[in-house]
Amino acid sequence: MKNYFWKMFSNIKNGQLAKKAFVYQKRKKICEEFLKILWDEGFILGYKIDSVNSNKIKIFLKYNNEEPVINSIKLITKPGRRVYYSIKQIWKLNSTKNFIIFSTNKGLKTIIDCKKLKIGGEPFLVIN
Template sequence: MKNYLWNMFANIKNGQMAKKSVIVEPKKNICESFLKILWDEGFISGYRISPQNQNKLEIFLKYTKNGKPTISSLKFLSKPGQRVYYSTKQIWKLDSCKTFIIFSTNKGLKSINECKKNRIGGEPLLIIN
């Protein structure tokens, strides 16, 4: 399940380093929910199902006015060999102003602000700066 996510994270990172405007990824439900969070928070310009192939997603990368990518770094927190889980109390101690964290919860993928609002814990997947 998460292999698709990790591949997509790496491709987004590499696409922005290569200054690409669009990257193409396989269409998976978990990838779409991750992209929805990125789009809602303003890290990407958008995404859509490819008109040529219904099993592919086109992701439109976003850059600032001076050409720098909006996602400066993607850092993985929980890895297959070393899982990390945060309770609700631990999530409240994290500063959501400086970093943006995406959690895998029993309610699906959620941002740190949604986890605080809904009072749920989970596995932190990555930090976006």
């Protein structure tokens, strides 16, 4: 299941390096949840289920003055190395420079949401 997640972010990274308008990704529930967060935070223009093949998601990439909005995506937790942060550790992180998405017991949350809800979790990735 997680392989689709890792592949989606490499697709987005590579698509933006190649200045593509959109990329395709296999449709999975976890991928749609991450895309919803990225769209809410303004990192992508949007996404939709492909009209021809309903097992694919079309992700519309966002650019500012022909520069990608997402400069870098760094994966924190990897399949071979899991990392978990408590709420105390999350409060020590600077949420103004980095955008971090956590997997919590309440679903996928941003670092700001984790601070508001006072919950820890597994950080998936950092976006600059």
